[in-house]
Amino acid sequence: MTSGFKANVVFEADLPERLAAGAAIVVSCTVAPTRRSGGYRGEWTVQVVMPSGERQQLVTQRTPSEARIIKTLAGLASxxxxxxxxxxxxxxxxxxxxxxxxxxxxxS
Known part of the structure; x- marks a missing residue:
């Protein structure tokens, strides 16, 4: 696990493990998207909510104290x-x- 150094943050690489453990991913829109060049651009942040209720903020690998901001609809879907x-x-x-x-x- 790469995010073991801080309990309230999570890295992108850890998301599958968290989901498999029963967590949910909560996406929050911070800037409403607009359509540009065939796609949508806005700003979204991601938190992981563990079954215990603990929340972990998705952060950047380079700067673990910064929330990761996803700016495209395609990037968020990916x-x-x-x-x-x-x-x-x-x-x-x-x-x-x-x-x-x-x-x-x-x-069925």
Missing amino acids: LLSDAGCSTVNIPFRAGGGATNSIESAAT
Whole structure:
């Protein structure tokens, strides 16, 4: 685990492990996105909420004291997909939030 040095932060590489342990990823919109060049640009931050209720802020690898800010819709979708989410929930209004997690197997 690469983020063991601080309990309240998490690195991108640790997201799949956290999700597998039952955590949820909460995406918060800090700047409402606008459409530009076929894509959307805005600002989103990510927190991991562990089953215990503990919250961990996604931070940059280079500066672990800084929250990671994702600025494109494609970048955010890639981050969530790479973490193990099969669907992505993304807020489009500043101040909004959306929860993402590993979905349970569907029953038929």
